[in-house]
Amino acid sequence: MSRIGNKLIAIPAAVSISVSEDNLVSVKGPKGILTQSVDSDIIIEIEGNELKVKRPSEQKRHKALHGLYRSLINNMVIGVETGYKKELEIIGVGYKATAVGNVLELNLGYSHNIFMSVPEELKLTTTAEKGQNPKVILEGIDKELIGSVAAKIKSLRKVEPYKGKGIRFVGEIVRRKAGKSAKK
Numbered sequence: 282m283s284r285i286g287n288k289l290i291a292i293p294a295a296v297s298i299s300v301s302e303d304n305l306v307s308v309k310g311p312k313g314i315l316t317q318s319v320d321s322d323i324i325i326e327i328e329g330n331e332l333k334v335k336r337p338s339e340q341k342r343h344k345a346l347h348g349l350y351r352s353l354i355n356n357m358v359i360g361v362e363t364g365y366k367k368e369l370e371i372i373g374v375g376y377k378a379t380a381v382g383n384v385l386e387l388n389l390g391y392s393h394n395i396f397m398s399v400p401e402e403l404k405l406t407t408t409a410e411k412g413q414n415p416k417v418i419l420e421g422i423d424k425e426l427i428g429s430v431a432a433k434i435k436s437l438r439k440v441e442p443y444k445g446k447g448i449r450f451v452g453e454i455v456r457r458k459a460g461k462s463a464k465k
Contacts, residue, residue, distance in 0.1 A: 286347035290332040290355050293362050298332060298354075300325050306354055310361025312422045317357060319350050360422035367431045369417040370453075373446035376438075378415045380407045385417065389438040389448075397437075399430060416451065 292298055296310040304319040319325060323346055324335040332354065336347040359365075371378055377388040383405055387395040399405045403421040417434060419427050431450070440447035442458040449455060 284348075286334055286336065286344075286351045288351065290334075290351065290358060292327075292330045292332055292358065294330075296358055296362050298327060298358070300327070306357070308354070308357040308361050310358075310422075312361050312364050315357040315361055315422060317350075317353055319354075320346050323347065323350050325350075325354075356424045360424055364420060364422050365424050365427050367419045367427050368451040369419075369431060369434055369448055370451050371415045371417070371438075371448050372440075373438075376415065376446075377409065378407045378417050379409075380405045380417075385434070387434075387437060390446075395437055397434065400426060402426060403430060417448075 293310075296308060298309075299307045301307070304321055304323065304325065305316060306319055306325060307314065307316045322337055322343060324337065326333045326335065334347060334351040334354065336343040371387075371389070373390060375388065376390060379386045383399045383401060383403070385397045385399055385405060385407070387397065389395060399419070402423060403419050403426065406418045406420075407415065408418070409415045419431055421427050435448045435450070438447045440449050440455050442456060443460055445455055445457060
């Protein structure tokens, strides 16, 4: 039994949802419009200000898709209403991040700077306050896109376990390893 799939999705007053014949769900809100194609077996019903996702049978495939599409549609509703935000922290001596438009320039201790283009759907900002680690902030309405771009940025300099240098999410806990023990 899918516990996630059986939950109802509350539709806020500022958000409107439409479903076409070919199961294309379109969610429109104050921040923008998102669309998602849904498997033809999954049934989507809108009753008043609630959306319900149903499955036709108890097959394993239908159970998996039931929870998946409910979560995707819920993420779209949250995205167009309030939006999503991810913050990455760059830890290391001399590590810097600057943003010019939607191009992110990173200085991560390599022999060259890394230039990364961020999709136009996302808003990119960087902060570098004195005494604080530089931060890269991604904002947008598509949770999947923000997550994949943040993961790509994070993969440019993975956090190493001995000194803790690298790129990590704000608030992420990294297990540190002890270095070599001194010879007696």
